[in-house]
Amino acid sequence: MKNILLHLRIPFSLFLMPVFWFAISQSQHPDWNITAGLFVILHLLIYPASNAYNSYFDKDEDSIGGLENPPPVSIALFYVAWILDIVAFVLAYFLGGWILSVALIIYSSISKAYSNDKIRLKKYPIISWITVGFFQGAFTYLTVIQAVDKVSLSEILQSKYLIPAILSSLNLLGFYPMTQIYQHEEDARRGDMTMSRLLGIRGTFIFTASIFLLVTIAFFFYFKGVQIYSFPAFLVYFLVMSPVLIYFNLWFLKVLKNENQADFHHTMRLNMLGSVCLNLFFILLLIW
Numbered sequence: 001m002k003n004i005l006l007h008l009r010i011p012f013s014l015f016l017m018p019v020f021w022f023a024i025s026q027s028q029h030p031d032w033n034i035t036a037g038l039f040v041i042l043h044l045l046i047y048p049a050s051n052a053y054n055s056y057f058d059k060d061e062d063s064i065g066g067l068e069n070p071p072p073v074s075i076a077l078f079y080v081a082w083i084l085d086i087v088a089f090v091l092a093y094f095l096g097g098w099i100l101s102v103a104l105i106i107y108s109s110i111s112k113a114y115s116n117d118k119i120r121l122k123k124y125p126i127i128s129w130i131t132v133g134f135f136q137g138a139f140t141y142l143t144v145i146q147a148v149d150k151v152s153l154s155e156i157l158q159s160k161y162l163i164p165a166i167l168s169s170l171n172l173l174g175f176y177p178m179t180q181i182y183q184h185e186e187d188a189r190r191g192d193m194t195m196s197r198l199l200g201i202r203g204t205f206i207f208t209a210s211i212f213l214l215v216t217i218a219f220f221f222y223f224k225g226v227q228i229y230s231f232p233a234f235l236v237y238f239l240v241m242s243p244v245l246i247y248f249n250l251w252f253l254k255v256l257k258n259e260n261q262a263d264f265h266h267t268m269r270l271n272m273l274g275s276v277c278l279n280l281f282f283i284l285l286l287i288w
Helices: 002-008 010-026 032-058 075-096 098-115 125-149 159-180 184-190 195-199 201-225 233-257 264-287
Strands: none
Touching: 002 032, 002 075, 010 032, 010 125, 010 159, 010 264, 032 075, 032 098, 032 125, 075 098, 098 125, 125 159, 125 195, 159 195, 159 201, 159 264, 184 195, 195 201, 201 233, 233 264
């Protein structure tokens, strides 16, 4: 049981939480009962189920996201992943209707394809990078905003929903390769060509910095066009995210001297710092 709980990696849900808070912060009239329920479904059921399923097929021996020393996996982990998913789908149906339930089924199916030994999107760097960026970003954003604002499918493709959804994906597309940077040896042993392996260690830093710059510019124009805030939203974004920028650059300087510094501990610190800062910013938007 302890091994199963560890492989659920529930604290890792913090790293995926910014998309949820971004959607809620941009909601005009959120249904707070649905908001609370969906928060629980995503972060305590859907994301842990995905972690468990992928851990079962990966059978990692080295560090993985949120778990420095992963314990051995068993078939019980596979069944727990499916049980959590089924509970999530049923709860979603009663909470937000068939649209929400189907959206979560789609998300769960794609996440399983990432590590499943028959499909294993993880082997294909560009495809897996785009897939993760889209489904953990734009798709999740639109799923949340549709549920809490009760938006019809015919309305969800309006620019006021699509633009922040695209921003969510851009943010993840830039950050995602950094989460793989310490796993090159483990991925090479399994024959998985991840985006970070394709880019190389230094290339991953440069790539992430380039996307982050693009995202920052995009956020500037987005908040410049949104007139619902009584404070300079972009300035707050820049100030809140500045610790991430400082840490990222200091870490890159270390890696330039010694590539062994691209390790699990530095990666998790960057993940934690980036997630906390983004969550804080979007919660500030929600409050104000």
